[in-house]
Each structure stands twice: as C-alpha cells, then as structure tokens.
Amino acid sequence: PQQKFRKDYAPPPYTISTVHLDFVLGEETTTVTSRLHLLPNYGALAEGASRPALPLDGRKDVKLVRVSVGGTQLSAGQYELSEKLLTLKDLPAGEFDIEVVTEIRPQDNSLLEGLYKSSGNFCTQCEAEGFRGITFFLDRPDVMAKYTTRIEADEGAYPVLLGNGNLKETGKMEGGRHFAVWEDPFPKPCYLFALVAGKLSMKERTYTTCSGRNVALRIFVQEENLCKVDHALDSLVKSMKWDEDTFGLEYDLDLFNIVAVDDFNMGAMENKSLNIFNSRLVLASPQTATDLDYSRIEGVVGHEYFHNWTGNRVTCRDWFQLTLKEGLTVFRDQEFTADMNSRPVKRIEDVMMLRSSQFTEDAGPMAHPIRPESYIKMDNFYTLTVYEKGSEVVRLYDTLLGKEGFRKGMELYFKRHDGHAVTCDDFLAAMADANNVNLDTLGRWYSQAGTPHLHVSTSYDAAAKTYTLTCKQHTPPSPGQDNKLPVLIPIKMGLLGPDGADMPLRLRGTDGSVQDLGTTGVLRFEEAETSFVFEGVEVEPVPSLLRGFSAPVKMEVEGQTDEQLLFLLAHDSDPFNRWEAGQRLSKKLLLKLYAAAAAAGGAHNSQAVAERCTAAGGVPEAMVSAFRSVLSDKDLDGSFKSMAVSLPTGNELLDALQGGDPPLLHHVRMYVVKQLALQLRPELETLVKSNDDPAGEPYHFNAAACARRAIKNRCLAMLSSLEEPEITSMLLDRFKAATNMTDEIAALSCLVELAGPERDTALAAFYDKFRNEPLVLLKWLGLQATSNAPGNVSLVKSLVDHPAFNVTNPNNCYSLFLGFGRSPVNFHAADGSGYAFMGDAVLRVDGINHQVAARMVSAFTTWRQYDTERQAMMRAQLERIVAHPGLSENVFEIASKSLK
Ligand code: B3K
Ligand code: ZN
Numbered sequence: 001p002q003q004k005f006r007k008d009y010a011p012p013p014y015t016i017s018t019v020h021l022d023f024v025l026g027e028e029t030t031t032v033t034s035r036l037h038l039l040p041n042y043g044a045l046a047e048g049a050s051r052p053a054l055p056l057d058g059r060k061d062v063k064l065v066r067v068s069v070g071g072t073q074l075s076a077g078q079y080e081l082s083e084k085l086l087t088l089k090d091l092p093a094g095e096f097d098i099e100v101v102t103e104i105r106p107q108d109n110s111l112l113e114g115l116y117k118s119s120g121n122f123c124t125q126c127e128a129e130g131f132r133g134i135t136f137f138l139d140r141p142d143v144m145a146k147y148t149t150r151i152e153a154d155e156g157a158y159p160v161l162l163g164n165g166n167l168k169e170t171g172k173m174e175g176g177r178h179f180a181v182w183e184d185p186f187p188k189p190c191y192l193f194a195l196v197a198g199k200l201s202m203k204e205r206t207y208t209t210c211s212g213r214n215v216a217l218r219i220f221v222q223e224e225n226l227c228k229v230d231h232a233l234d235s236l237v238k239s240m241k242w243d244e245d246t247f248g249l250e251y252d253l254d255l256f257n258i259v260a261v262d263d264f265n266m267g268a269m270e271n272k273s274l275n276i277f278n279s280r281l282v283l284a285s286p287q288t289a290t291d292l293d294y295s296r297i298e299g300v301v302g303h304e305y306f307h308n309w310t311g312n313r314v315t316c317r318d319w320f321q322l323t324l325k326e327g328l329t330v331f332r333d334q335e336f337t338a339d340m341n342s343r344p345v346k347r348i349e350d351v352m353m354l355r356s357s358q359f360t361e362d363a364g365p366m367a368h369p370i371r372p373e374s375y376i377k378m379d380n381f382y383t384l385t386v387y388e389k390g391s392e393v394v395r396l397y398d399t400l401l402g403k404e405g406f407r408k409g410m411e412l413y414f415k416r417h418d419g420h421a422v423t424c425d426d427f428l429a430a431m432a433d434a435n436n437v438n439l440d441t442l443g444r445w446y447s448q449a450g451t452p453h454l455h456v457s458t459s460y461d462a463a464a465k466t467y468t469l470t471c472k473q474h475t476p477p478s479p480g481q482d483n484k485l486p487v488l489i490p491i492k493m494g495l496l497g498p499d500g501a502d503m504p505l506r507l508r509g510t511d512g513s514v515q516d517l518g519t520t521g522v523l524r525f526e527e528a529e530t531s532f533v534f535e536g537v538e539v540e541p542v543p544s545l546l547r548g549f550s551a552p553v554k555m556e557v558e559g560q561t562d563e564q565l566l567f568l569l570a571h572d573s574d575p576f577n578r579w580e581a582g583q584r585l586s587k588k589l590l591l592k593l594y595a596a597a598a599a600a601g602g603a604h605n606s607q608a609v610a611e612r613c614t615a616a617g618g619v620p621e622a623m624v625s626a627f628r629s630v631l632s633d634k635d636l637d638g639s640f641k642s643m644a645v646s647l648p649t650g651n652e653l654l655d656a657l658q659g660g661d662p663p664l665l666h667h668v669r670m671y672v673v674k675q676l677a678l679q680l681r682p683e684l685e686t687l688v689k690s691n692d693d694p695a696g697e698p699y700h701f702n703a704a705a706c707a708r709r710a711i712k713n714r715c716l717a718m719l720s721s722l723e724e725p726e727i728t729s730m731l732l733d734r735f736k737a738a739t740n741m742t743d744e745i746a747a748l749s750c751l752v753e754l755a756g757p758e759r760d761t762a763l764a765a766f767y768d769k770f771r772n773e774p775l776v777l778l779k780w781l782g783l784q785a786t787s788n789a790p791g792n793v794s795l796v797k798s799l800v801d802h803p804a805f806n807v808t809n810p811n812n813c814y815s816l817f818l819g820f821g822r823s824p825v826n827f828h829a830a831d832g833s834g835y836a837f838m839g840d841a842v843l844r845v846d847g848i849n850h851q852v853a854a855r856m857v858s859a860f861t862t863w864r865q866y867d868t869e870r871q872a873m874m875r876a877q878l879e880r881i882v883a884h885p886g887l888s889e890n891v892f893e894i895a896s897k898s899l900k
Contacts, residue, residue, distance in 0.1 A: 006372070015144075018036070018145055018147075019036055020034070020147075021033070021150070025122055030105070032134055039095050040094065051090075051093065055138075056086040057129070057136065058085060069092070114130045118262055119261070119263070126193050127192075128191060128319055141315055141318065143189060143190070144187040144315070149182045152177060154177055155172070157199065158198050160220065162274055168181045184273070189315055192312055192315075196220070201225075203226055205217045218255070219233055228282075228284055236258070239302040246339075247410055249414075253273050258282065262278075262811075264277070265851045266851075270303075281301075286741065290741050291709055293741075299336070303329055310328045310332060311326075314413065314420060315421045316423075320373070322378075323446075330390065334346060344576055345640060353384075357384050357388075361385055363655060367449040368385055372386070377889050379854065379890060399492060409434040442487070454554065456471050457558040466508075468534075471491065486528045490522050494520045495544070498539060500571030505520075505534060545557060567581075586623070593616055596613065604661070618675060619675040631680065638710050647673065654866075662866065666825055691709070716747065717746070729758070732761065732762060735747035735748055735751060752784060781805060793837060797837060800841075810849065817841050818856065820838065830869070830870075838856065842856045843884055850888035850890040857878075860874050860898060881895045
C-alpha cells in the first residue's frame with residue numbers, strides 16, 4: 001500500500017465550479033450521472049507543454065458506464081481506467097464540461113462508505129474519501145463546488161428523498177416512481193455531500209435566528225423511534241443559540257435536517273444541512289438511555305452543528321489538516337457542554353479520557369502529531385490525538401489569549417477564510433494577528449508527537465520573601481521523530497497560603513519589573529528551562545500548578561508531599577486541581593501497592609493480591625479521611641464527589657508502569673476500592689439514601705439530577721465490591737425497581753461483576769425486557785463483554801452467536817469486541833485466549849467492514865506496555881494479522897505500524 005505525505009501537497013490541476021448529480025436508485029443497480037463544470041487551475045503552461053491530465057478517484061466496486069468531455073463520449077482507448085483511478089487526457093483549453101455515468105450496488109456495500117443501505121433505506125457517508133465510492137471525482141477537500149442533486153426512486157419504498165441545501169422541485173413519475181431536486185447554494189468539498197432515501201418519520205421545530213430568520217429543524221427516524229427525538233431537538237436548539245451568543249455565528253440556510261441510521265461506522269457526520277447520525281447519538285428516552293447517553297447526544301448534536309462554521313464554511317485544504325476542523329470543533333463542543341452543565345465536571349471528564357486513552361496513543365507505535373505527516377488510509381487518522389489533543393491545542397490559545405482574544409481570533413479567521421479550504425497555519429496566523437502576539441512556539445504542537453513532560457521544582461527564600469518555580473520540559477522521541485523542540489506551555493497557577501486561600505501573585509519580569517497576576521496567573525513557558533520568581537511571598541506556599549489542566553502534559557512536581565496533596569485536595573480554589581490532588585495521591589498508592597504485589601510473586605487471584613497489598617501497608621488512614629471529608633462536604637456537587645473518589649484508570653496506571661500485568665493491576669485497584677468501601681461504609685450508605693430520586697419523580701436530564709444519580713451509583717458500585725449477600729440482593733432489588741436506564745444499568749453493571757445467581761437472573765431479565773430495543777441490547781452486550789468475571793472469554797465467544805448480535809452492524813462490533821478489549825482480566829487472560837479471540841474477530845470483520853476492523857485491531861497496538869509473556873502473545877496476533885491474505889489497507893496500516 002502507498003503512503004501519502006503532507007510535504008507532497010500540490011493544488012489540483014483543475015477545479016470544479018458546479019456539480020449536477022442525478023441518482024436513479026434501484027434495488028439491483030443504482031445509476032449515477034455526474035455533470036461537472038471544470039476550470040483550469042494549472043496556470044501558465046511552459047512552451048510546448050501539454051495540458052495536464054485530470055485524475056478522477058474511484059473505487060473498484062464503481063462501474064464506469066460512459067464518460068463524455070464537452071458533449072462527446074470517449075471511446076475506451078481515449079481514457080485510462082484502473083481499479084482506483086479514471087484519468088482523462090488531451091482535455092480542451094479553458095473551461096469545459098464532463099459527464100461521468102457510473103453504476104453502483106449500495107445494497108452490497110458493507111463498508112458503509114459511499115452510498116449504502118441501512119434498515120432498507122439509502123444513505124451516504126463520504127468523509128474522508130467515500131465520495132469516490134459513488135462516482136469518479138476529484139475526491140479531495142480543496143475542490144469546492146456548488147451541488148445540485150436529483151434523486152429518483154420508487155415512491156412506495158422510499159417516500160422521503162433528502163439532499164443538501166434547499167428543496168427545489170419534486171414530482172411524480174410513471175411506474176410509481178418520484179423524484180426530488182435539491183440545490184446547495186454554498187460551495188463545498190465532496191466529503192460533505194449527502195443523500196438519504198427511505199421510509200422515515202419526522203419531527204419538526206422552528207428556530208428563529210438572532211437576525212430573525214426562521215429555520216426548520218427536522219429529525220428523521222424510523223417510525224417507532226419518533227418518541228425518542230425530543231432531547232436531540234432540544235440539544236440542536238441550544239447549540240444554535242450558544243453559537244450565536246458565544247461566537248456570533250448564525251445558521252445560514254432555512255432548513256437543517258438530521259437523519260438517524262442504525263448502521264454507521266462512527267458517531268455522526270456534518271454534511272451540509274443534512275447531518276447523518278448513528279442512531280445511538282439521536283434516540284433517547286429515560287427508559288432506554290442513561291445520563292451519559294443524554295450528555296453524549298447533547299455534545300455530538302452540538303459538535304456536528306458547530307461544524308457548519310468550523311468545517312463546512314471554512315474547511316481543510318488537505319486531510320493532514322483534519323485537526324483544523326476537528327480539534328477546533330471538539331473544543332467548541334466541550335465549551336458548549338461546560339456552559340450547559342457543570343464546567344469543572346466537564347473538564348475533569350475530558351481530562352480523564354485524554355489521559356487514559358490519548359496519552360497511551362501518544363506513547364505508542366501509532367503516535368502522530370495532531371497534524372500527521374503521512375498516512376495510508378485517512379480513516380485511520382480520526383484519532384484521539386487529532387480530536388482530543390487537537391482540542392487541547394486549541395484550548396492553549398484560549399488560555400493564553402482569554403475569551404475575548406480568542407473570539408477576536410475566530411472573527412479574523414472567518415473574515416479571511418470563509419468559503420475556503422485552509423490550513424492549521426492559517427488558523428494560528430489569524431489568532432496571532434488578531435491579538436498581535438507571537439505564537440511560533442505554539443505552532444510546534446502541530447508538528448511534534450508525544451506528550452511533553454513538564455518538571456517543576458520549587459524553592460522558597462524566607463529572607464528575600466521570594467518563591468521560585470523552575471520549570472523544565474522535554475518531549476520523548478516518537479516514531480520518526482527523535483529530537484523535539486520546546487513547546488509553548490501555558491501554566492495556569494496559584495499559590496496557597498497556610499489558611500488554604502490563594503495568595504496574591506507578583507511575578508518578577510526579566511527587566512526586574514513586577515507584574516500583578518491577581519490570584520490565578522498564566523505563566524508562558526516556552527523554553528527548555530525557565531525560572532519564574534514571585535515576590536512579596538510572606539510564608540512558604542503550597543503551589544497549585546496547571547490549574548484546569550492548562551496544557552496536555554505530564555507534570556512532575558519535585559518533592560511534592562502527600563501532605564501537600566491532601567492540603568490541595570481540601571482547599572484548592574481550582575476544582576480541577578482539587579480533584580487532581582486526589583488522583584495523584586491515589587496513583588502513588590496504587591503504584592506502590594502494585595509494586596509490592598508484583599514483587600511478592602505468587603497467584604494473581606483477588607484474594608492473594610489483597611493479602612499482599614495488606615502486608616504492604618494497605619490504604620493509609622489519611623487518604624481514607626480525605627475521601628471521607630470530600631464525601632461529607634455539603635458544598636460539593638455529587639458529580640464532582642463521584643469523580644473525586646474514583647481511582648485513576650487502569651490505562652493511566654499502565655502508562656506509568658513499564659511492563660505491567662493488567663489482571664494484577666485490576667486486582668490491586670479492586671483491593672483499594674474495597675478497603676475504601678469498608679472504611680467509608682456509613683458515608684456511602686448515607687449518600688445512597690439521600691440521593692435517591694424522590695418516589696414518583698419523573699426523570700430529568702439536568703446537572704443537579706445527574707449529580708444525584710452519579711454519586712448514588714458510585715457509592716453503590718463501591719459498596720458492591722464488598723461482595724456481601726445483603727448488598728448483592730439490595731442491588732438486585734434496585735435493578736428491578738429502577739425507573740430509568742441510568743439506575744438500571746448502574747445496578748446491572750455491579751451485578752455483572754459478581755459471581756452468583758443474581759448475575760444470571762438480572763441479565764436474563766434485562767434481555768427479556770429489551771429484546772426489541774437494539775440500542776439497549778448494545779449495553780447488554782457491552783457489559784458482558786467488558787466484565788472481569790473470571791473465565792469470561794467463553795461467555796463472550798458464545799455471545800457472537802446470540803441472536804442479539806449482528807456482525808455487520810458497527811455498534812454491535814464496538815460493544816462486543818471493543819468492550820471485550822477493555823477487560824483487563826479477560827482480554828489479557830494469561831493463556832492468550834482473549835488475544836486469540838480478538839485476532840480471529842479482526843480477520844472476520846475485515847472481510848465485511850475495514851474501518852470497524854481497523855478500530856478493533858487497535859486493541860493490540862499497546863502491546864509494548866505489558867509484561868514479556870503478553871507482549872509475545874499480542875505480537876504474534878499482530879504478525880498473524882499482517883500476514884493474512886487479502887487484508888484491508890486499513891488494518892494493514894495499524895497492524896504493521898504497531899509492530900515497528
Ligand atoms: N467528521 C466526521 C468524521 C468522519 C470520519 C470518517 N472516517 C464526524 C465528526 O467529527 O464530526
Ligand atoms: Zn467533527
């Protein structure tokens with residue numbers, strides 16, 4: 001397979017001004033007629049040079065019927081056709097038209113890229129390079145054109161016909177067929193093209209924009225799901241209002257459609273005015289969706305809507321620039337969620353995810369800069385790095401420039417680039433120019449992979465009353481990048497005095513002047529080493545550094561004591577750093593107990609591990625009482641409490657360990673949970689009671705109600721670790737009595753981890769109750785797959801043949817296989833059975849859907865993190881996969897790079 005390189009970017013030889021597409025949808029064949037108006041883009045030609053050829057991308061399942069240039073059909077000898085390319089030569093001078101007719105079979109398209117069928121309806125997915133699965137085209141984002149789309153289909157089977165932009169014409173035809181013509185006035189790249197044809201029901205609402213225009217908002221779903229779209233509609237309205245209020249960005253058409261489909265490779269897609277969503281990110285009712293589902297729906301509806309400006313109006317010049325639209329749009333959706341709910345809670349959730357997953361990616365063989373240098377399949381680069389780290393990089397501008405400066409930068413960005421396909425450098429330049437600052441060292445975040453390490457040491461001079469922070473940074477090597485430059489790290493910080501309050505910050509400048517930073521300052525750290533000196537510091541403070549996680553780095557504070565962490569946990573005015581202090585304490589303890597348990601050798605079952613942890617000192621009283629204070633603090637919100645008593649994720653700990661043993665680590669973690677539960681039992685039981693929804697209270701999705709459920713269910717999970725019969729039967733009672741999915745699944749997930757008859761009873765009851773709710777069955781599959789119940793591999797194997805499981809549906813594969821890959825005990829079973837099961841599954845799924853298989857094979861990418869026996873077994877699976885005949889390029893790229 002061929003790699004593409006960022007350095008090789010060249011503009012296209014021709015551009016396209018208008019596209020007329022005509023789809024004749026059929027059960028056997030679908031015919032696509034594409035008429036393009038082309039403009040030369042090759043500039044002045046050298047003497048005697050001939051005009052460049054026109055390379056049109058295609059795919060092997062797209063059949064060329066005929067091609068004409070300037071109204072004349074070409075004969076077979078007049079063009080070149082290979083599996084992936086149609087090349088036209090000897091083209092006319094100046095502007096000209098071409099017509100390409102293709103035949104495709106959407107009903108056989110199991111890749112779910114291009115035009116395909118889901119639940120009997122036609123739909124499309126074109127990003128990144130799916131449009132070439134429909135017709136031969138300049139399938140690249142820097143070719144922006146105006147589209148008109150005519151869709152023709154059988155009216156009985158496909159009464160709803162949707163395209164981008166405005167509906168221009170509809171009509172009936174002979175033989176029960178009908179058609180619709182859609183016209184999109186905004187030029188767009190082909191990856192934003194969309195079409196839907198099917199039997200769908202619709203719910204509508206009107207939104208009046210800030211300038212007084214009425215926009216029809218419509219959500220299309222299968223009839224039986226119409227009762228589950230209100231939350232998505234509410235979320236859309238909130239998003240539209242938020243973007244007006246926050247950035248002055250107004251919607252630009254009179255219609256905004258969302259269609260939910262069951263078979264979808266990812267979450268959702270921002271096609272111009274016709275968003276297509278995975279149904280799990282649209283449909284919600286209190287009985288079928290959890291608080292987490294509600295919150296994801298709100299975030300993703302926002303995300304896709306926000307793309308209308310950051311992605312569609314201004315798009316990417318090439319796919320290496322993907323983070324230009326994704327990093328920025330994730331940042332926007334995170335800010336939206338923070339404003340709609342709780343800002344600290346959202347920040348903590350996002351950082352937990354970043355540290356447990358993106359940091360791992362950035363430390364492994366697939367590490368890449370947020371703006372990658374090369375790829376084989378672009379689909380493999382819709383990564384946590386491009387999205388989540390990309391958002392953290394956008395947040396750096398926000399932290400440095402402030403809300404007002406950031407908005408000024410956004411305004412200049414749109415002023416300069418609206419209607420164009422641009423680069424990450426253009427975004428940086430707009431931010432820098434609008435604020436008249438130099439951001440060159442921030443630019444390095446775009447080209448360097450790996451998580452920077454930040455080392456801070458402190459010193460207090462009592463005589464001079466100065467306090468000095470000495471900061472050093474380095475970024476470890478990553479594939480293809482041995483040496484890295486220092487990056488711009490904004491360190492948001494404060495200094496706590498003995499009473500726990502923030503002290504005033506008086507920072508000494510390089511010229512000896514003193515700058516007053518208030519009580520929270522942002523230090524601009526952009527060299528390998530810099531000392532920051534604070535003056536007038538009356539007593540030695542406790543530093544609170546990297547408040548709000550102001551940069552995506554791994555920070556070590558030299559000499560930071562448990563006492564200091566306990567002090568920060570109790571007093572820090574920054575809620576993120578309060579939480580962080582607890583995480584640091586827990587992480588130190590877990591790593592210490594793990595080391596002791598590993599050194600002692602012996603069996604790796606939970607009881608043996610617990611004995612070794614107890615011998616190593618167990619959980620110190622100071623930590624228990626710190627957690628007790630958090631749990632009993634009347635001023636803290638339940639969601640925050642719930643996160644404050646959660647331990648760092650297994651991934652985060654494995655990242656810190658070299659050659660860790662996942663099941664052993666799991667048992668150590670569970671030991672700590674159990675010790676905390678034993679000692680905090682009265683507090684946990686009180687919180688369960690005081691946070692139960694009052695009887696008869698209907699479900700509400702809002703920050704306060706979610707906070708109550710979050711802390712109650714966290715306490716229940718901790719209590720369930722005690723494995724006492726009365727607790728288990730209480731959980732079963734709660735499971736049966738639950739009136740919303742959040743509580744029902746919380747109880748079930750505790751029961752699934754326990755051995756005993758309650759587990760089977762609950763799983764069977766849940767299946768019976770929801771056998772006709774495919775989205776709920778995803779949870780049922782996922783919980784069983786992820787379970788750490790010993791010997792669970794065989795159960796998961798049998799689920800593959802269960803009627804609830806459908807291997808051609810991506811959500812099913814993600815729940816079952818990716819869910820299984822998250823089980824430290826069973827995926828990492830010492831006999832290798834988990835790895836073998838996953839290896840087989842990757843190869844099976846790759847025969848159906850390459851993108852899904854590529855996500856599954858990523859479960860092996862982290863192989864170097866584990867002990868030597870596991871490394872060998874995981875490596876063997878990767879080698880087997882790479883050697884498999886007929887492997888897709890998607891899986892090949894991940895598996896082969898993982899082995900390097
Ligand atoms: N832009 C799409 C992702 C497309 C993925 C293609 N493999 C969804 C989003 O980020 O909004
Ligand atoms: Zn996006």
